[in-house]
Amino acid sequence: MKLSRPVYRLKHSARKLARAEDIPLNRALDRLAIQEGFESWSALAASVPSARSANGIYEKLAPGDLLLSAARPGQGKTLLALELALNAARAGHRAFFFSLEETAVGMLRHFRALNRTPDEVRFVFDDSDRISADYVITRLGAAPAGTLAVIDYLQLLDQRRENPPLDQQIRVLRAHARRHGHIFVFVAQIDRRFEGANRAFPTLSDLRLPNALDLGLFDKACFINAGAVRYAETA
Incomplete structure (x- = not known):
C-alpha cells in the first residue's frame, strides 16, 4: 500500500497532532496510520521495506x-x-x-x-x-x-x-x-x-x-x- 507521504513526514504530523490535541504520541501515530489504511502505526511501520x-x-x-x-x-x-x-x-x-x-x-x-x-x-x-x-x-x-x-x-x-x-x-x-x-x-x-x-x-x-x-x-x-x-x- 502506497503512503500519501513519507514515513518521516507522517511522524512529524503525528507530533503536531499530539501537541494540538494533548494526546500521547502513539495514539496520534495510530490515528494517522488508520487514515493511511492501516490498523495501527506498527502495521504501517511493518509495511516499509527498510523496516x-x-x-x-x-x-x-x-x-x-x-x-x-x-x-x-x-x-x-x-x-x-x-x-x-x-x-x-x-x-x-x-x-x-x-x-x-x-x-x-x-x-x-x-x-x-x-x-x-x-x-x-x-x-x-x-x-x-x-x-x-x-x-x-x-x-x-x-x-x-x-x-x-x-x-x-x-x-x-x-x-x-x-x-x-x-x-x-x-x-x-x-x-x-x-x-x-x-x-x-x-x-x-x-x-x-x-x-x-x-x-x-x-x-x-x-x-x-x-x-x-x-x-x-x-x-x-x-x-x-x-x-x-x-x-x-x-x-
Whole structure:
C-alpha cells in the first residue's frame, strides 16, 4: 500500500497532532496510520521495506547473544522482535515471546500485520504478570541451543517489588544464554528526550533506564526510527 507521504513526514504530523490535541504520541501515530489504511502505526511501520530487516539481523545472531530492539512507541520494535522469533521458528528452533506489555489479542494484531498466524510456527506466547529472569529460565526449561526468547519489555522486568533489580536479572539471563546457547531479544523503550534530538537514530545512551543497568551486558542492538532500522554491535 502506497503512503500519501513519507514515513518521516507522517511522524512529524503525528507530533503536531499530539501537541494540538494533548494526546500521547502513539495514539496520534495510530490515528494517522488508520487514515493511511492501516490498523495501527506498527502495521504501517511493518509495511516499509527498510523496516523489514529481521532476516538480516537474525543472520547476525549467535547462540548466547543478547540483543536490544529499541525505539520510541509506535516505531515497530515489537514487530521486529516478533519477526526475529518467527525467523528462529522457520529455522527449526523454538521461539518464545514473554510480554509484560502485550496481550494475546494485541499479539494476534501483530501477526496479522505480518500476514502470519501463530499456529503456523513453533511459537509460545506468555503474558504472565510473574515474568522475570527466573520465570523465563523456568519456562525455557530444557529448550535446545538456538532457542530465541523475546522479552517485552526490558524496563518492566523489575516493576514488581519482589523481583530482583534489573541489572541482576540481565546478568542471570546472560549467564543462562551463554550456558545453554539461547538467544534473548529485549524490546526496550527509548527516552522521550530523543524526540527533540536532531539525529536519525537513537543510541544506547538514549535508552530509558529508571533503574541502573550495565549496558555492556548486551551484545547487539537494533534501533528503529521513522521506518528504518540501524543494527549495531555493542560488545
